[in-house]
Amino acid sequence: MCLTQKTGEMEQILEVKNLSVLRVEKTESISILNDINFMVKKGEMFCLVGESGSGKTTLALSIIKLLPKSFKIASGEILINGKNILEINEQSMRNIRGKDISIIFQDPSAYLDPLFTIGSHLQESYHGKNENKKELISLALQEVGLDSEVQTVYPHQLSGGQQQRVMIAMALINKPSIIIADEPTTALDVLTTRQVIDLLNAIRLKHNPAIFFITHDLELAMKTGTRIGIMYRGHIVEIFKPGREKPSHPYANILLGTIEGKDTILELNFKKNTMDSKQMQQKCPFFDMCVEKEARCKKTIPFVWCDSETGIRCLKNGRNTQV
Amino acid sequence: MKKLVLKRLLQLIPMLIGMSFVSFIIIQSSPGDYFAQMKMNPEISPETIESMKVNFGLDRPILVQYLLWLKNMCKLDFGVSFAYHIPVRTLIKFRLKNTICLAIFSLVISWVIALPLAVFAGYREGTFIDKIFSMLAYLSISLPSFFVALLFVYFISKTNLLPLGGTRSIFEVDASSFALFKDYMEHLLVPGLVLCLVNVGGLFRLMKNNFIETFNTPYVLAAWARGVPRNSVIFKHALRNALNPMFTILGMEIGGILNGAALTEIICGWPGMGSLILEAVLSHDLYLVMGSLVISGFLLIVGNLIGDILIAFFDPRIRIS
Ligand SMILES: Nc1ncnc2c1ncn2[C@@H]1O[C@H](COP(=O)(O)OP(=O)(O)OP(=O)(O)O)[C@@H](O)[C@H]1O
Ligand SMILES: [Mg+2]
Numbered sequence: 157m158c159l160t161q162k163t164g165e166m167e168q169i170l171e172v173k174n175l176s177v178l179r180v181e182k183t184e185s186i187s188i189l190n191d192i193n194f195m196v197k198k199g200e201m202f203c204l205v206g207e208s209g210s211g212k213t214t215l216a217l218s219i220i221k222l223l224p225k226s227f228k229i230a231s232g233e234i235l236i237n238g239k240n241i242l243e244i245n246e247q248s249m250r251n252i253r254g255k256d257i258s259i260i261f262q263d264p265s266a267y268l269d270p271l272f273t274i275g276s277h278l279q280e281s282y283h284g285k286n287e288n289k290k291e292l293i294s295l296a297l298q299e300v301g302l303d304s305e306v307q308t309v310y311p312h313q314l315s316g317g318q319q320q321r322v323m324i325a326m327a328l329i330n331k332p333s334i335i336i337a338d339e340p341t342t343a344l345d346v347l348t349t350r351q352v353i354d355l356l357n358a359i360r361l362k363h364n365p366a367i368f369f370i371t372h373d374l375e376l377a378m379k380t381g382t383r384i385g386i387m388y389r390g391h392i393v394e395i396f397k398p399g400r401e402k403p404s405h406p407y408a409n410i411l412l413g414t415i416e417g418k419d420t421i422l423e424l425n426f427k428k429n430t431m432d433s434k435q436m437q438q439k440c441p442f443f444d445m446c447v448e449k450e451a452r453c454k455k456t457i458p459f460v461w462c463d464s465e466t467g468i469r470c471l472k473n474g475r476n477t478q479v
Numbered sequence: 480m481k482k483l484v485l486k487r488l489l490q491l492i493p494m495l496i497g498m499s500f501v502s503f504i505i506i507q508s509s510p511g512d513y514f515a516q517m518k519m520n521p522e523i524s525p526e527t528i529e530s531m532k533v534n535f536g537l538d539r540p541i542l543v544q545y546l547l548w549l550k551n552m553c554k555l556d557f558g559v560s561f562a563y564h565i566p567v568r569t570l571i572k573f574r575l576k577n578t579i580c581l582a583i584f585s586l587v588i589s590w591v592i593a594l595p596l597a598v599f600a601g602y603r604e605g606t607f608i609d610k611i612f613s614m615l616a617y618l619s620i621s622l623p624s625f626f627v628a629l630l631f632v633y634f635i636s637k638t639n640l641l642p643l644g645g646t647r648s649i650f651e652v653d654a655s656s657f658a659l660f661k662d663y664m665e666h667l668l669v670p671g672l673v674l675c676l677v678n679v680g681g682l683f684r685l686m687k688n689n690f691i692e693t694f695n696t697p698y699v700l701a702a703w704a705r706g707v708p709r710n711s712v713i714f715k716h717a718l719r720n721a722l723n724p725m726f727t728i729l730g731m732e733i734g735g736i737l738n739g740a741a742l743t744e745i746i747c748g749w750p751g752m753g754s755l756i757l758e759a760v761l762s763h764d765l766y767l768v769m770g771s772l773v774i775s776g777f778l779l780i781v782g783n784l785i786g787d788i789l790i791a792f793f794d795p796r797i798r799i800s
Contacts, residue, residue, distance in 0.1 A: 222703055254706030267701040269716050270796055271723075280715075281705045310795040326705060 167198040168235070169334045169366045170219065170257075175232030177211075177218055177390075188214050188227065190390045190441070193459045193467070196334060199364040201357070203377035205411065206387030212370045215387075216338045219368075220259055221249050237333060255283050258327035259336040263343040264319035268311035274322050275307030281326040296325040300355060317348035321355070328359055334366040335359075341371075353380055375415045383465060386411065389441045392459065394468045405470045407442045440470070448472060480791060480798070487784045491777070496549070498776045499769060503545045506768055512537075513561040513763045535561075537765075548769060557773075558766030562758070567770040570755065575774060577646060578744065578751035582736035584667055585674035586729075593679045594725075597686035598718060604691055612683065619680025628673045628746040635669055642666050644748030670747040674740060678732075685728060689721035696720070723794055730786015734779035737771075 177189035189211050196202040206212050217223045219234055221241055233240050236257055241249060261267045268277060278293045294304045300321040311319060320340060327335050337356060341349035357380065360367050371377055377384050378398045386394045386408045394405040403412060440446065440453045452471060461467040514528050514537075532538050535558075536547050551558060557567035600609040635641050642648050642665055649662045693699060694717045702712045732739070741753030752771060759767035791797045 220704055222700060250706050250708065252706070253704055259701075259704045261697065261701060263697070266697040269698040269702070269720070271719050271794065272715075280702075280707050280711060283706060310799060312796050313799065323701075 168195045169198055169237060170368065171195040171233075171235040172215075172219070173233040173235070175215075175218065175234060176230040177214055177223070178228050178230050179226055180228050181226070185228070188390050189218065191459065192232070192392050193461075194385050194392055194395055196366045196368050198333070198366055199360065200382040201360060201367045201369055201380055203369045203371060203381030203384045204387055204392075205371055205374045205377045205384055207372060210387045211390045212372075212387060213338055216259060216336050216368070216370060219336060220253055220257060221246075222253075251283075254281060254326075254332070255330045256332055257334050257336065258330070258332045259338065260320070260323045260327050260340045262339040264316060264323050264340075265311065265343075267323060268319060270311055272310075273307060274309055274311065274314070277311075277322065278307065278326055278329065282329050284330065292329060296329045299328065299359065300325045315348075316344050317351065320344065320348075320352055324352070324355060324359070328363065328365070331363060332365055334368060336368045336370070338370045339372065340369075341376075374411045378415075391441050391469060393442065393470065395466050396468075397466055401466070404472070405442075405468055406446045406448050406472075480788075483791060484784070484788060487780075487787065491780050494780060495773060495776055499549070499552075499773055500545060502772050503548065503769060504541065506763070506765060507541050507544065511763060513765065516762065535559075548766070552773070557770040560759075560764055560767045562762055562764045562767070567766050570767065571752070571770055571774060574750060574752050574755045577749060578736060578740060578753070580663075581667060581670055581674065581740055581744070581749060581751055582733075584671040585678060585740075586732060586736075588671070589675045589678040589682055590729075592675070593682035594686050594722075597683045598690050598713070598721075600683075601687040601690035601694065601721075602713060613687075616680035616683045616687075619676055619678075620684065622677065624673065624677040625742045625746055627676055628670070628743045631669055631673050632747060641668055643669060646750060666749075670740070670743050670749045673743050673747065677743075678739075682728070686721065686725060689724055690717060693717045693720040719793075723790060726789035726793065727786045729789065730783045732782070733785055734782025736782075737775040737778060 172192050172194055175189055175192040176187065178185040179188050192215060194202070204212055204215070214223065214227065217227075218229060219236075219241075223229070229242060232242070234242055236252060239252075241252065244252075268274075275293070278296065279289065282289055282292060284292070293307070297304055297306060302318065302321050302325065306314070306318070306322070311322075314322065323340075335356075340356070341352050344352060353376070356367055356369070359365070369377070369381065374384075381398055383395060383397050384403075385392050386396075386403060386405060388407050394403050394408045396403045396408070403409065438454075438456060440449070440457045443449055443453050446453065450471070457469050457471060459467055459469040514532060517523050517528050517531075518525070529538075536544055539547070548558065555568065557571065559565065560567050560570055563570055596612060600612040603609045632643065635643050642662075644666075646666050647659070647662050648666070649658060654662075694713075698720075699712060699716050702716050707716075737752050737756070740749075740751060741756065743749070744751040744753035745757060752774070756768070756771045756775075758764070759771060
């Protein structure tokens with residue numbers, strides 16, 4: 157039922173193929189991302205869910221080619237609108253950033269330069285022609301529900317929610333085809349979180365950019381995502397469509413259990429994980445904690461696509477299709 | 480902003496009073512005084528010395544002496560130097576001018592050299608060229624100023640490249656002001672370069688660390704992510720933020736010009752405050768010591784104030800709170 161090759165091309169904004177990222181230290185290199193495969197299509201809200209340290213931010217930074225110096229992309233392809241950005245130079249990449257792809261970060265106050273006004277931030281974010289700059293900036297602010305007067309103000313004079321709205325205004329000002337949102341609501345309270353999510357969704361429905369939404373909150377992802385990727389220790393272990401099917405990877409099931417209140421499974425999660433990166437590449441990353449493991453799980457498990465949109469990295473890949 | 484300056488200037492008064500009181504007590508209760516040296520001189524009669532003491536009010540209790548001094552201070556009368564027999568104010572005015580010229584020269588040159596190099600090296604952190612600069616900076620930091628000064632003096636005296644000691648070699652009445660200026664600058668060059676050399680390494684290192692730190696901040700990452708051109712990221716976001724802590728350093732350097740330059744001035748024979756204070760302390764020239772202390776305290780506070788004003792001016796988080 158599952159295919160090793162995915163079929164059916166749709167409008168793919170972002171496609172990541174066999175991406176592996178290492179962190180190079182003095183004596184050794186540690187595998188941070190391992191054979192990542194996924195794509196994000198036009199206008200969809202793709203949610204990436206994973207626990208802290210699973211490599212979500214690393215993946216986001218890989219996509220805009222802004223990894224810290226110690227990180228190296230070992231292999232793979234990252235296609236934005238069909239162009240492999242790993243093969244283009246820094247100057248061309250700068251033309252893509254903010255224009256075709258933009259990103260919103262976790263803690264907005266840290267990502268706004270304290271010495272410059274909101275207006276100055278917006279102006280340098282805009283890459284288009286100068287004539288309609290002013291109107292477009294006001295329009296972008298209006299779109300995120302902020303007054304045009306906010307331009308004269310400095311970042312520290314705004315609340316966290318307002319700052320995040322400014323980040324969103326900057327992200328959408330050039331009408332990018334994809335917006336990456338890396339845990340954009342983690343630093344915000346529940347109500348502001350709701351507002352920011354609604355805003356992102358409204359923008360998606362109006363301008364049709366794809367949104368690559370990173371979160372550690374599966375419940376939130378289930379509510380808002382059109383597709384969900386589950387990440388575990390540098391691997392995407394499953395991609396599924398909420399509403400159409402339940403995830404079937406054992407780790408995804410554990411995550412689902414936590415939001416359904418099955419605390420028996422939670423204990424498993426706290427068990428110390430003792431695998432090092434070399435072993436991790438050889439066997440299933442979830443091997444030590446998996447309750448359903450078999451002897452054959454001790455070899456490399458590839459990610460396989462079940463259809464054009466969903467896939468899994470598990471030998472037990474008979475997908476549960478009831479809603 | 481105005482309030483900040485006013486508040487700080489008002490704070491200056493009790494600080495200066497407290498500092499001068501403590502210094503006065505310490506100087507006057509330390510063993511020996513200027514007149515003890517005079518007594519060794521058989522040509523001066525004990526009566527003369529006694530009448531001098533009365534003239535200076537030094538026969539009164541210490542507290543009264545201090546209050547008298549303070550009263551005169553308020554009229555900007557610093558008293559008369561025992562050794563020079565001229566008003567302390569006149570003495571200090573001449574010497575202070577030289578020290579300030581020296582300080583401004585070395586400050587400007589070392590900042591103009593250190594800051595751009597720091598940004599250059601910080602942007603290329605870990606490369607060969609960065610390592611070379613770091614090594615030179617380390618050398619500059621580890622060499623003591625008196626040693627560099629002695630080396631310079633030795634070198635100049637061997638080669639006669641520049642005049643040594645004093646502030647002028649031209650004494651003609653009809654010398655043009657340009658010739659006088661050039662002459663003054665030539666005298667200034669030796670102590671000025673010594674101070675530069677000692678100062679530049681530390682500044683470089685501070686600025687480089689600031690730059691690297693801001694270059695790795697989230698808002699710089701976000702600027703890259705928005706597709707901001709490289710020069711804007713470096714000079715607008717990273718550099719501007721890296722400069723902020725340097726304003727405090729600048730204030731501290733302005734405040735410390737008397738201490739910072741003293742040794743160099745003495746070794747290079749530059750007639751600044753350094754040698755004046757040293758002589759005054761050694762000979763117990765009370766009012767000269769007190770006058771110099773007040774000036775140095777004043778500079779310290781004003782220097783820090785300048786630093787604070789600059790920060791408040793350039794950092795909206797402080798300006799608009
Ligand atoms: N600057 C860094 N130096 C060293 N290791 C790092 C650095 N940044 C990330 N890592 C490592 O890379 C791995 C992936 O980190 P990453 O930040 O991508 O995780 P994440 O899923 O975004 O976590 P979180 O939910 O906490 O944001 C982690 O195991 C972490 O230890
Ligand atoms: Mg993260």
